Amino acid sequence: MNATFTKFALAGLVSALLTGGAVALPQKTECLAGAKPGGGFDVTCRLAANSLLAAKLIEQPMVVTYMEGGVGAIAYNHVVGKRAADPSLIVAASTGSALLLAQGKFGSHDENAVRWIGALGADYGVIVVNADSPYKTLKELSDAYGANPASFPIGGGGAVGSQDWMKAALIAKGAGQDPKKMRYVALEGGGAVLTSLEGGHIKIGAGDASEMVKHHLAGKVRILAVMSPERLTGDLADIPTTREQGYDFDWVIWRGYYTGAKVSDADYAAWTDAFKKLVQTPEFKSELAARGLFPYTVIGAEFDAQVKSDVQRFKTLAKEAGL
Amino acid sequence: MNLDYLWTGFAVALTWQNLLIGLVGCFLGTIIGALPAIGPINGIALLLPIAYTLGLPPESTMILLAAIYTGSEYGGRISSILLNVPGDAGAVMTALDGNPLARQGRAGEALMISGLSSFVGGIIGVVGLTLFAPFLASLAIGFGPAEYFVLMVFAFATLGSMVGSQPVKTLLGCVLGLMLATVGLDPTSGAYRFTFDSPELGDGIDFVVLVIGLFSISEAMLMLESHATGTSIVGKVGRTFVRWKDVVFTTGATLRGSIIGFVVGVLPGTGASVASAVSYTLEKRVSDRDGTFGKGDMRGLASPEAANNSCAAGAFVPMLTLGVPGSGTTAVMLGALMLYNIQPGPQLFAERPEIVGGLIASLYIGNVLLLLLNIPFVGIFSRLLLLPNWILVPGILVLSVVGVYSTHASVEAVLLMLGVGCIGWLLRKLGFDMAPIILGFVLGKVMEVNLRNALAISGGELGILFQSHISIILWVLAALVAVGPWALQLWSRRRRSRA
Numbered sequence: 001m002n003a004t005f006t007k008f009a010l011a012g013l014v015s016a017l018l019t020g021g022a023v024a025l026p027q028k029t030e031c032l033a034g035a036k037p038g039g040g041f042d043v044t045c046r047l048a049a050n051s052l053l054a055a056k057l058i059e060q061p062m063v064v065t066y067m068e069g070g071v072g073a074i075a076y077n078h079v080v081g082k083r084a085a086d087p088s089l090i091v092a093a094s095t096g097s098a099l100l101l102a103q104g105k106f107g108s109h110d111e112n113a114v115r116w117i118g119a120l121g122a123d124y125g126v127i128v129v130n131a132d133s134p135y136k137t138l139k140e141l142s143d144a145y146g147a148n149p150a151s152f153p154i155g156g157g158g159a160v161g162s163q164d165w166m167k168a169a170l171i172a173k174g175a176g177q178d179p180k181k182m183r184y185v186a187l188e189g190g191g192a193v194l195t196s197l198e199g200g201h202i203k204i205g206a207g208d209a210s211e212m213v214k215h216h217l218a219g220k221v222r223i224l225a226v227m228s229p230e231r232l233t234g235d236l237a238d239i240p241t242t243r244e245q246g247y248d249f250d251w252v253i254w255r256g257y258y259t260g261a262k263v264s265d266a267d268y269a270a271w272t273d274a275f276k277k278l279v280q281t282p283e284f285k286s287e288l289a290a291r292g293l294f295p296y297t298v299i300g301a302e303f304d305a306q307v308k309s310d311v312q313r314f315k316t317l318a319k320e321a322g323l
Numbered sequence: 324m325n326l327d328y329l330w331t332g333f334a335v336a337l338t339w340q341n342l343l344i345g346l347v348g349c350f351l352g353t354i355i356g357a358l359p360a361i362g363p364i365n366g367i368a369l370l371l372p373i374a375y376t377l378g379l380p381p382e383s384t385m386i387l388l389a390a391i392y393t394g395s396e397y398g399g400r401i402s403s404i405l406l407n408v409p410g411d412a413g414a415v416m417t418a419l420d421g422n423p424l425a426r427q428g429r430a431g432e433a434l435m436i437s438g439l440s441s442f443v444g445g446i447i448g449v450v451g452l453t454l455f456a457p458f459l460a461s462l463a464i465g466f467g468p469a470e471y472f473v474l475m476v477f478a479f480a481t482l483g484s485m486v487g488s489q490p491v492k493t494l495l496g497c498v499l500g501l502m503l504a505t506v507g508l509d510p511t512s513g514a515y516r517f518t519f520d521s522p523e524l525g526d527g528i529d530f531v532v533l534v535i536g537l538f539s540i541s542e543a544m545l546m547l548e549s550h551a552t553g554t555s556i557v558g559k560v561g562r563t564f565v566r567w568k569d570v571v572f573t574t575g576a577t578l579r580g581s582i583i584g585f586v587v588g589v590l591p592g593t594g595a596s597v598a599s600a601v602s603y604t605l606e607k608r609v610s611d612r613d614g615t616f617g618k619g620d621m622r623g624l625a626s627p628e629a630a631n632n633s634c635a636a637g638a639f640v641p642m643l644t645l646g647v648p649g650s651g652t653t654a655v656m657l658g659a660l661m662l663y664n665i666q667p668g669p670q671l672f673a674e675r676p677e678i679v680g681g682l683i684a685s686l687y688i689g690n691v692l693l694l695l696l697n698i699p700f701v702g703i704f705s706r707l708l709l710l711p712n713w714i715l716v717p718g719i720l721v722l723s724v725v726g727v728y729s730t731h732a733s734v735e736a737v738l739l740m741l742g743v744g745c746i747g748w749l750l751r752k753l754g755f756d757m758a759p760i761i762l763g764f765v766l767g768k769v770m771e772v773n774l775r776n777a778l779a780i781s782g783g784e785l786g787i788l789f790q791s792h793i794s795i796i797l798w799v800l801a802a803l804v805a806v807g808p809w810a811l812q813l814w815s816r817r818r819r820s821r822a
Contacts, residue, residue, distance in 0.1 A: 036364075037371045038658015046662060064372060067732050070508075070525035074733070077522050105515075107522045153780040159513030185468065185776045186511045188592075191647030191654070195591060198645075201467030201780065214646060214668025290664035 025270050026088040029062040031257070033092050034075030036068050043291055044092035044255045047120060054283035057274050072097050076106045080113045084260035087267035090117060095253045096163050098307055102314035103161055103323065111311045114258040115268055116304040118275045121288050122296030125167045125227035125251030126212050127242075128205040130197050131219055138225040138245045141204065146175040155185040155193050155202035161323050162186075163253065164193075166314075167206035167227060169321045170249045174242075180322040197221050208253060209236060210292035227251035232294060254296055256303060272300040328672065329453060332680020336688055341386050344379070345685050348387045349692045352394020357402050357704075359539045359719070360531055360726025362411030363395040363635075364652045369729075371659050381663040382678045386685040388656050389639075393445060393689045396595065396632045397697060400437045404624075405430055405707050408539040408719060412530060413595030413631030415761050416603040418538065420616060420623030427619055430705040431563035436621055437628040438697040439565065440577040444629030445690040447581040448588065448636025452643075453683060459589045459637075460644035468776035469787045471592050473797040475770035478597065480801040481604035483808075485759060493759045496750075500763020503528055504771070511775045523735040530596070531730065532740045533764060535723050537757045540744020543719045545751065550712045563702045569621055576606050576622035577629040584630030588637020592773070594650045596765045598634035599627035604762075608804060636686060643679050646671055 029052075031045035042064065049062035067075045072093065079091055091114075101111045127138060135141040145152050154171070156164025165186070169179035185202050187193050190211040196202045198220055205212075209226055213235050216223045225242045226232055227250045232239070242250055259271065278284050279297045288295065298306055335341060355366035367388050374384045399414030404421035417437065424433040451459070466474070485493055506517045507527025518524035580602040587598035606626035607616045616623045638649035646668040648654035657667045665675060672679050710718075727740050747757060781787035788794060 036655060036658070037368045038655045038661065042658065043661060061376070066368070066372075068526075069731075069733075070522050073522045073525055105525075107520070150782055159508060159510055161513040165513075183779055183782055185779050186513075186772075187776070188510075188772075189648075189654075191641075191645075191657075192591065194647055195464050195641070195645060196467060199464035199467055201469075210666070214666045214670060218669040220669055291661075292666055 025058055025274055026267075027060060028088055029058055029060075030089050031062055031064050031092060032075055032079070032089060033064060033066050034069070034072030035066065037066055040094060040255070041072065041092040042066070043293075044094065044121075044257070047255070047287055047291055047293070048090065048257065051278060051281070051284040051287040052274065054287065055278055055281040057278055070105070071100060073100065073106045076109065076114070079258075079260055080109050084114075085262035086260055087263050087270075090257040090259050090271065092255070093258050094255050095251075095310065098310040099161075099163055099166065099314050102311045103318060111308055112261075114261055115263055116307045117257045117259055117268070117271045118299030118303045119254040119256030119296055119306075120275065120279065120284075121255045121291070121293035123253040123255065123293055124209045124232065125163070125253065126207055126209045126223045126239075127167070127171060127225045127227070128193075128197060128207055128212055128216070128221045128223050129203065130200060131222050133203070133222060135224065136222075137240075138242065138247065141224055142171070142175040142247075145171070145204070146177060149175070149177045149181065150183065152203045153183040153185050153201070154204040154206065155187050155196050156206040157187055157189040157191075157193050159186045160184065161318065163251070164206040166317065166321070167251050168204070169317075170227075170247075170251070171204065171206070173321075174247045174249065178322075194221060209294075213292070228294075234289075252296070254298070255293060256298075256307075275299050326453070328676035328680040329683060330680070331676050332682070332684035335382055335677050335681035336386060336684040341383055341681070341685070342688070344383050344387050345390045345689055346692055348390025349394040349689055349696060352391035352396075353398035353401075353693070353696065355391060356395030356398025356400075356414070357410045358398075358726055359402060359408045359410060359723050360535045361730060362399070362531065363392045364655060365531075365730040366391050366395055367652055367655050367659075371655065371662075375659075375662055381660065381665060381675075382681040384659055384663070385656065385678055385682045388659060389682050389685050390689045390692075392635055392652050392656075393632070393686060394693055396445070396635045397438065397441050397693045399631070400441065400628055401434065401704050404433045404437065405705065406539075406715075406719065407542050408723075409534055411595075412534065413599050413627075413634065415534060415538070415596060415758065416599040416627035417624060417631075419603065419627075419758055420618070420620050423617070423619035424621070424624065425705075425708065429561045429619070430708055431561045431701055432565060432569065433621075433624055434701045434705060435563065435565040435698070436569055436573055437624050438694065438701070439570065440573060440580065440625035440629040441632045441697075442690055442694040443577050444581040444584055444632035445636060445686070445693070447578075447629075448585045448633030449683065449686045449690065451585050451633070452636050452639055452686070456640050456644050459640050463589050463591060463641055464645070465791070465793055466590055466592065467791075468773040468780060470791060470793045470797070471590075471773035472770060472777055473788060473794045473801070474590070474593070475766050475773065477797050477801040477804065478601050478604075478766050479770075480805040481601060481608060482759070482762060483608070483805055485604055485607070485756075485762070489754065489756075492753075492755050496755050496757075496759035497763035500760040500765075501767040503533065503760075504764045504767040510772045511779070521735070523733055523739075528739070528743075528764075529731070529736065530764070532727055532736055533743055534761060535727055536740040536743025537747040537760060539719055539723045540741060541747035541751055541757075543716045543723075544744065544748040546712055546716050546719075550716070561705075563705065573621045573625035576610060576626040579606060579609070580626035580629035581633040584633035585637040587630070588634030588649065589640045591641045591647060591649045592769060594638070595631045595634045596761075597769070598630045598637075600762050600765065602630035603627045605804070608808060632690075639682070639686075642667075643671060643682070645669055 033041035035041045045064045154168040172179045193205045399410035402410040403414040403418035407422040409415045583602040584598040641649040642653040
């Protein structure tokens, strides 16, 4: 009895020393993905689960669970309503979550109903055309679009107000056109954007870099611009950014996590500390690259502020675009 | 044609580990398919995290998932035929003639014949996938929103055959289905329609919830009722072998179903429910001269079963050649590749031949395994009918509730299913068929999205619906199917009067 107690106390002490005095992560941890297995939220959860374990920041494998519905809306309501005080739970989120919050599509809860832990990686918007398209730069496309917007149906993987629609609206605005008059085709996901481009049913596609890169390399479609603040590394290093081509917009799809609002400061700090250590490890870097994601680290109070400013920014954007 | 990848694939799929994985997948798939509410997409979604955690290599995971997918298309028919409870989306049409056969005490034959047509459909689908995948993929790309819309018009035109003796009730059912399909996020404008501010309804009414409510819950209620009033139902299994005569009789239906299923499967915008619906209604149009469809016609059973199996194989065409999903289930499988850090794309064939080849080879092996697996089990499965009602009814209810809860993790979905079930029971008492409601629901969704997208492309010009060759061919086919039978009748009558 006594010996076991001492062992526990020692283990506690050691882990306290290792984590620099903060509370350790719970023994059992869980990441909730608000969609089907295999989707973007799943990838986000697997990134945390695999790299935390590989970097030995957790001892037992993190459990990944799924709760599909409303692109994360059901999971958000579930956490706010039923698991607000559970320190073992993190939930996958993305720029899309902030966009839906800005449009009030997460039910009655706003962005203050949870605690935002941090973003560990990012993907970026891309503007794509068919491989046969005469346009080689965003400028050429934009000029042609500005001259005759009616002959350019733009497709994206989502309804009006979705991330892809927002990207399309930014392109339209960049060409001096009214986003409301855009011929926007709401398709079912990035796969449909690709087939519609290849089939010539749409002329411009809005999508995510990680989803389009293989098709770009295979010569099926052409990426004209990446919507990132700086040049990307790797396969897309040759593609200029929107800003380089003279347009004042980008689209960062951060992939991050939140936890319940009633989780204590100490438990919240345990997560932020673990994330801060995690991003330094080689294990994390290889997991991130393998998932086609780009480095993007914003953790703790900074992330919380960013999500809130994102929501405000999207509210203005949505209003300007006439939603 | 270079089929090296396929030989690599057979070498991968025929190792004893992968054979065992395939066998386990086929077996699990059959059960998943037979259980109401849990279809291939949920089965794969449930097993994917397990396969990933077990550390299976990507090709083994793909073999497991493909086996589950194929197996569930076989399994779905079992509960459709025996209990009138469709096991999954593709098996709704199977119940229309399968269950009447079981009620006539011919459950064993029905299971054997449908097992055979499943096999034929599956094999035709995989052969098509092996030989024509790149060519078909380039055709599928030609299908834009306008073409999909006209395809749905064609599907609705075949529905004319369902009208039967109660045209008003069939139409009302269809309209009800169309109305239910409008609930949830407006796919174009992104606004919420008829959700009453409930996030649970945000994604609309789930197809599974609707099917389980309409078929399984209302069936359980009818069973209870007949039990209370003392009218018993089946209680006889019949022969468990096939007569050569029946095989010959259903061959045409099976072949037509296989081809339709495969073509619909190749199109990324449609799935097994559309494939089996179109093949059933078309088969009824072509073959139903004596009004035997819906009353236990073997051809009405063979056609949709062949279609849903070849559709499953067809759905791999866009997945493997274009790197985009051909159905909800293949979407989850592509997601599975991403978990293994394999970015799916058009180069998948060239970059990972062992995965693509292994998957296709496992489809061949899986169909053979499933046929072998299904024959001896027909006797056991059909014994389900001998269970007394006091086991069967609570059993159906428990499986339905657990199935819907496990796939949605929400009590609201279960309540919705029960509510739909009560309405379904009432409608059935009033003499409505459930099939038109389901068809309206399935076809209506695809039709609405594509019409709106087509008009978005053209800026509101209706001309876009008549522009491409594909659209025009489909319009002509739709017209033929809609008025053809009457014209034929008229013509033959006139000829007879002249003679």
